[in-house]
Amino acid sequence: MVRVEKLSFSYVVKGRRFPILNDIDFRLEKNGILCIIGPSGCGKTTLLFNIAGLRAPDTGTVWIDGDEVKAPREKTAVIFQHFGLLPWENVYDNIALGLKIRGASPGEIKKGVESNMEHFDITRLARKYPRHLSGGEKQRVAIARALVLKPDLLLLDEPFSAIDALTREALQEFVLRVWKEWNLTIIHVTHDIEEAVFLGTEIIILGKDGRYNHHYALPREKGEDFRNGPVFHDTTAAVRDRMKRIINESSL
Template structure:
């Protein structure tokens, strides 16, 4: 699905990503974690086609990525909602930009807002919503285009713990329902362990991948309460800290 080959991204003389290689299979959920400044968000912007690399390439479904893909949905940390547009218009923005008819947009937006339990807020503006509701609108906008890839940049970091877990559960539900391939950028270890079928730990300073951990128990709500979940969190934390687990 996603193949990253020898990716180099630099600002001035500083290499943010340095000969980075990674793969994400179709319908795989990949969590990328690491400290601030390690290149996580830069990598996501590359995968979204928002910036061209200095060297290397990204191949998606056998085609080299050169621009923004119509079938890639993106959810940003600050939600990216337009404050002067209603919930309804924000949710349908991706469809409008892609040239879909108003009738099609209206049908899709109604269905998705209902599915995400925010249809009653359709005439409100983002500032009138809670953080969790705003994030649901951002999710609605991203999945309205029926993406095959969903990219998320620390989407739940500003939310309280209970709301964050609720939306993590929602993402697992959508992942299975819509057969999504997910790449999640996070600094939260528990979130990476719950949502990442593959956990990619970035090196703190040299723009490369330090370690990849396979996690067959991702998305299992009961797994959160087990000693194995805690052990995997300890392993990830130890790798990030540079000490043996």
């Protein structure tokens, strides 16, 4: 479904080039969940922007379903760091935003927004503004907004970073339910190793030098008690060990 081929990317600031991503190469099968972890500033958000078609690589290619990504794609939805809800719009208008940008008719907008609010049990929040919502409610609104466009690929950029541990676990389970129910392929950026192991069917680690560093494959069906089992503990320990080495190497 997603193929990132030998991708390199730099930001150019005042004529100076800052290399960020370096020869990144991986593929993700349909209905997989790829978790990307790596130290702050290593280029995770930048990689997501390249996959979303919001930034163009210097060299290399992103392919989705066999097509080269050259601009934002209709069936790719992005949930930005800290949800990216517009503070000056209420819940209804936040969810309607993508459909409006796409030029949907007022009837289509009303139908799409209302059915998604019902589906995610947030109809009662329609007139509230993001600052009046709890973390969990914001996440449901952000997901409803992304799914109203009927995507097949969902890109999530640390959507739970500001949320307490218990709510976070409930939200992770919510993402898995949405993933199964909507038949999605997901790329999920996170700092949290446990979260990557719990959600991912695959994990890649990005190093400080913007290089793809290591890859882990995980089972798709993880079962009820996965968090207490040996695969969870062993993979978490292995990823943590690798992350420590990456951080130590980069501070030498």
